[in-house]
Amino acid sequence: METDNATVPEPSQDDFAFAPEDAAAPPAPTNARQGVLTLLTVDDDPDFQHSLRLAIGNFRFQGHSINLLSAHSATQAAQILASRPDVAVIVLDIVMETDDAGLRLVKSVREVLGNAEVRIVLVTGQPGVMSMQTSLSLLDISDYWLKTDLTYERLHGILTSNLRTWEQIHALKRARQGLQTIVEASNSLTRSRDLSDFSCRMVRELSRLLGLEPDGVMCVQESPGPDPHMARIVGAAGRFTAYVAQALADLAEEDIRNLLLQSLREQRNVDTGTSQVLFFPGSERSPHAAAYLATGRLLDATERELLSVFASNIHSGLINVSLTSRLDRLAYEDGTLGLPNANALLREVESVLAIETPRDRALLFIDLDRYAQSCLSLGIEQGDLMLQKMSQRLQRVFPPPCVVTRLHDDTFGILGQTAMLRAECIGQLESVDPDHPTHPPFISVNAARIDLDRYEGTAHGAMAMGTLLLQRARTQGMSQWVDYENGMERESNRRFTQSRDLYHALHNNEIRIALQPQVDLASGAVIGAEALARWTRADGSQVPPSEFIPIAEACGLIVPLGRQIIELACQALAALRDAGHSRLPIAVNVSPLQLVHRSFPQELAATLARHGVDPAMLEIEITESSAMEDHLANGEMLARLRSAGFPIAIDDFGTGYSSLGHLRQLPATTLKVDRCFVAEIGKTHNRLAIADMIVLLGQRLNMRVLAEGVETREQAEWLMQRQCPAAQGYLFGAPEALPAFLRRLEGRPAHTA
Template structure:
């Protein structure tokens, strides 16, 4: 796309060309334009866009063109400008996916669902159209060569109209929600002045203007001129409870008198005068004057009419909006307030001073998903209703109860009334309606909380994860340091993805030595991460992050590929019989293509399965026995050696162990460390050794730190040992030197 030529096509402009003085939106007030953001690092394309949009109007409004040259610059503009209708977005800028990352940020980070995003690329086929539009919520997709002036005008017109419709719908939705909320808020007013002042505030919120106005009443059967100000805000606040005649603004007085006399709402150029119809003639006539500073949109006028009718129609409409409020803020399944209602309740609690008694508890029923799956959703629903009823009956009325989602309940109230131990006892007590159940509980003290209700729930949810990680019946109390740790984990997760992409992950190999003759038939591949600045990240830090985020799949594949390269290098260095053990995660084993992927990788390197040992943890092998067992059997049939890692730390069934396709048991280092510390008859390592020998399995002891431990294990028939006491993990080049030294007869086991 470029500047239009005589034929209506687009020609690129030279770098020094400038858009004409009357380009789109220049000098036009912000509220009267459609704003378009063009994001492209091509200066010629940006200038062409400005020429093409010059003088274009959509529905009587000109376009104002904003331009950005990068992802960062566009983010800054979107962060401060909230009324952009259309984004013309290039895919490739400072990075190949900068445009797609920006689209995702607009939808997911900014939460902007209304702005229309048109992807414009100069490289057809770089981003597949269908998947990109679906995955990134893109609204239109064009190549630059396809965009003539006419086509650009057409797609902008269509997308601006779509944006206008979406904004109208969103504004109406927000307005109706505000009306529902204001109806409940106003219903709590105890005096006419309080009611009217709150009404002014609600009108200002509805119209998104500052509360600046007054509300009047002419009592029933009173003379036409006897109108009194019963509530006021902004510059009129001092006139509350004064006759309207005291107001030194004749045009405002006249507008209010007209609205009351004609019983209708007036919409003026820079103000609005809502009239509130009464349910009967005995309640008087009410009207308000609110400064808007601008003409109202049609949607705002309709919402204002709805609001005015809601306030003035009496009990009938109050009941109607109460039902709407119930839909928006009530959980019908358990007959409790929902998440939205709890956020509102927390906000109200935080406004009260002092906050000495406010505490928030989140209660997450243990194994509810398993119960639902085993006994059916209807039983699950009955269980949720029984929990809700138990909490309602047992807790004081001062405690507010809500169901947030699925099986998570929230309690808000005085600390002594929602003590975690008491809630545990309530759930644990079984009767005809509710079996004894356990739950994870998170507690947040609101006394020093300085944020809002939504943030409080978010923090409590984070704390709840810590409670659930403790197992059934876990309890965790909010600590701001946990949030800091969560931020660090998030940052480390992002850094790990970059490290994988930049190949900063490498392996070290730790020998597995034969305890009888110190031969080294195999090695375990251990992932290591060295940052670009040379600092190391401990596997104890990044392995759990990889497992939690799913990056363990890419990490596992990276380690396996590096192990393949190590096998080739060992063979070239004179050690063709070397075997390398590689850990396999639960997520890897769960993938349907895992076996095929391993075999394809071996084929790429021209290697054989017998050269590798695949280690799975005991808990992984037992967690989904049929699924895991089937995958392990296929791998073993293909020629891989299968090992059970950390044996003895899980919950093995001997019947399952006999059926598992396993060749090797690895004794966990915790049991090896007991050797010499407990009596031989009580050593768990001895039990594992006998069990492995009974099943005909090869035994590897992990964490061997001393010669005494190695001798003890060897005397009891343990085949192999692995640990710092025998040989430390080494980079490949150092390992080859170590092996050559041993072969030459001048090496001793590394300590």
């Protein structure tokens, strides 16, 4: 080697190859965080090593002892440094197994291990081997001393200075890594879907930040109310996982429970020296929260600062996800029963339908019989009690993994494995009371099931199909079960398409009327007509009334359709008047949906006035079942129409369930015998003929009687023998357009009142 002015030789490229850490070796200790720092001496001189141990044996840094390690070669030191990244200072001899062994070790520590924190003090017993100034400028070392200059006091001063420097560098690195962890944690937490997911993620991120085991952290949310014992555990890991969704009062570890209670009660952080509780203040619309950290040790200043930054950084995120979680509950949870709602079921069904068949899933719809009647008779409280009982029964009969939801009012939906949703379960629902299993049942239900392996539509379509199937079950009576059949959704789609086409038909004048003559049975004279709706598409094809009238009633188009029929009937009355048949009335069918509008009489009067038609010439027909459905409201409306001069006819009489008392109170002028009873004439014994009784009833009530659907001369003669004055049917004429009806009148004398 040259003297002090010589250039430093380039270290050999034959750097040390650091052996991988032994998989069976224990993890590197965290002495630095517990107040103990590690010092490594590297020298091949046993006497010098012995002297160092004696000199450092009683050394203290900030009141703490030093953990001393020794290596007798650069190769041995490299192995130690590869497994002990916590070494703070290296006292390194330059010349050992080779002249540049120390220099090669410095280069490998910095470039291969990437350890820029450890402080390196070079020492040599050969003056002039390297210049101190040159060494400090070319190599990342802290000090360079001759062994002969290392007095007791100087050695302690060198160690104190370098340990303090290492602590500062180490703290900066930990702070930088901690801040990076916090940034990554923030990115992870922003992906949280709800408060539970957010809390579980926060548990993991806090564990990663402090180097803790994940099961050492848990998070709780303060429930509404002043008692923090009712706080709910919303996130946990490891051994605490089983407590998620339970009350804080149920936490078995009393010490942990008390710390969390203290934090929530005093609304502050709590530090015990071996554990931490972080408090997250909420807002008016979000709850307070606390997170427990089982640190098992004191936290240093850097860790405390990082925790403060972490808590501040996620505080707003916690409030936001709490509000989002509350909105999510409002969107996907039923507020009365706490069950998932229709939106939640729709989301689940969409997930199932995204799977290829076989799915082995079914969708069951259930509603309560007489729920509305119970609410009206006994009050809303009784209705809520029925719903709560049903909720309990459903959850007992259809346990997880079935998903039990409340769709609306008294309708529930269950999604589960097909084998679990059987018809036999309905009997259990009607008989099992979780609170009083020996009590007799008081709940009966209707049910409809869709096998999702056979269903081909969308999730929205499945929900709509379930509603339709339930309606079908209701029409069949109480405690009915209906199964989905293949192709039902195609029929629904066809009806939807027809409803859309009907809407356009109403706006494109595709709706017309046909007039079927009504005749006097004694003379054969035409005494009136009934206006029947007809739909002719633009291409000339006909849509039967039996198809489009039910669709119009189902989708609400019956009101504009009825309004258009009345308009066309008034036009026909005006044409009859102009043709000299001013006293020939026309009957039109009116839907109950039209009657519920209190402005209906005014609309009728305005239409008649626009065409100059007498109200006595427009007979209002309403079916028997519609008249009886709400006899008080309908009776009042019919009375208003009758007082305005409109004749009132009860259509399809005998097919409903009339109360004769109510019938007598209706201001009806005509009673129409339904065609099904006319068809019995000649096939049923006269004593059993219902038509005979209806004719007699009309006479007793002083009402005009008209028989519908007369197709044979035998039926006409039978009716005349019973003194039925009027009839209509194909025997007398098919429904026809106004021009054909006028030609019919020209061939026969018109009846005049």
